Amino acid sequence: MSGKVYIVGAGPGNFELLTLKAYRILNEADVILYDRLVGEEIEEFLRSLKGKEVIYVGKERGERGEKRQQEINRLMKKYATEGKVVVRLKGGDPGVFGRLAEEMEFLFNNNIPFEVVPGVSSVNAAPVSSNIPLTHPEAGFGFLVVSGRDTVRLNELIGSGTMIVLMGGCTAKEVALNLIKSGINPETEVAVIERGSFKDQRVTFSTVKSLTEVEFDFKSPALIVIGDIVKLAKKYSRLIGLDKIRDRKI
Numbered sequence: 316m317s318g319k320v321y322i323v324g325a326g327p328g329n330f331e332l333l334t335l336k337a338y339r340i341l342n343e344a345d346v347i348l349y350d351r352l353v354g355e356e357i358e359e360f361l362r363s364l365k366g367k368e369v370i371y372v373g374k375e376r377g378e379r380g381e382k383r384q385q386e387i388n389r390l391m392k393k394y395a396t397e398g399k400v401v402v403r404l405k406g407g408d409p410g411v412f413g414r415l416a417e418e419m420e421f422l423f424n425n426n427i428p429f430e431v432v433p434g435v436s437s438v439n440a441a442p443v444s445s446n447i448p449l450t451h452p453e454a455g456f457g458f459l460v461v462s463g464r465d466t467v468r469l470n471e472l473i474g475s476g477t478m479i480v481l482m483g484g485c486t487a488k489e490v491a492l493n494l495i496k497s498g499i500n501p502e503t504e505v506a507v508i509e510r511g512s513f514k515d516q517r518v519t520f521s522t523v524k525s526l527t528e529v530e531f532d533f534k535s536p537a538l539i540v541i542g543d544i545v546k547l548a549k550k551y552s553r554l555i556g557l558d559k560i561r562d563r564k565i
């Protein structure tokens with residue numbers, strides 16, 4: 316007998332940003348396989364659920380993703396073939412840099428029924444909870460979401476919209492250098508949001524040029540918003556709380 320796997324987005328880390336559907340399915344599950352990015356509040360909630368197997372399957376720093384993915388696939392298959400309801404819980408939305416395609420392909424090839432449950436992505440949650448709209452009639456007609464792990468390819472995507480770089484906290488300097496090489500105005504505004512939506516969220520305002528010159532040590536998870544739209548957030552920034560913002564333009 317085959318059970319079912321739910322691939323569920325947990326949102327950006329704030330417990331109240333977990334969807335009602337995710338909450339219901341987590342309560343109904345037999346087994347929960349969760350990632351590091353789900354954050355402490357949600358992890359605490361998972362640990363409080365009774366009568367379930369709750370298994371951490373997050374990648375450790377420096378660990379190769381493929382090996383970990385094989386182990387996750389093995390666990391999903393094992394429990395589903397035992398007839399269990401399995402939740403594969405991921406940070407943010409599973410469709411945004413979340414290996415969703417790989418996991419669906421694996422489940423499909425193994426005839427395991429599955430359903431995907433979207434989550435609130437850090438793409439919108441971190442900027443919007445820092446007073447940064449993603450679109451604006453004058454300051455940004457659209458936005459791009461890219462990976463900071465592929466800094467050289469950024470030039471394929473540069474335009475006049477807002478750019479959101481995920482996984483760029485540790486590569487921020489490289490991202491900025493490549494953007495300048497690709498022709499972006501070095502004075503373009505930047506906001507780096509660490510732990511967006513968590514209680515200790517922090518926003519650093521800067522420019523592309525300053526990112527290349529100041530040594531920052533951003534706490535994970537962090538994402539970078541690049542574009543004129545960041546100016547708006549500065550105007551409202553004191554509402555976030557002064558202890559939670561830094562203005563580092565040099």
Ligand SMILES: C[S@@+](CC[C@H](N)C(=O)[O-])C[C@H]1O[C@@H](n2cnc3c(N)ncnc32)[C@H](O)[C@@H]1O
Nearest residue numbers: 327407408411436437481482510511536537538
């Ligand atoms: C592998 S990607 C997964 C993205 C996730 N699926 C989503 O929709 O948010 C991980 C990156 O998402 C960003 N991220 C996730 N949660 C965040 C948060 N609470 N605050 C800021 N950035 C976050 C960081 O850039 C991090 O390196």
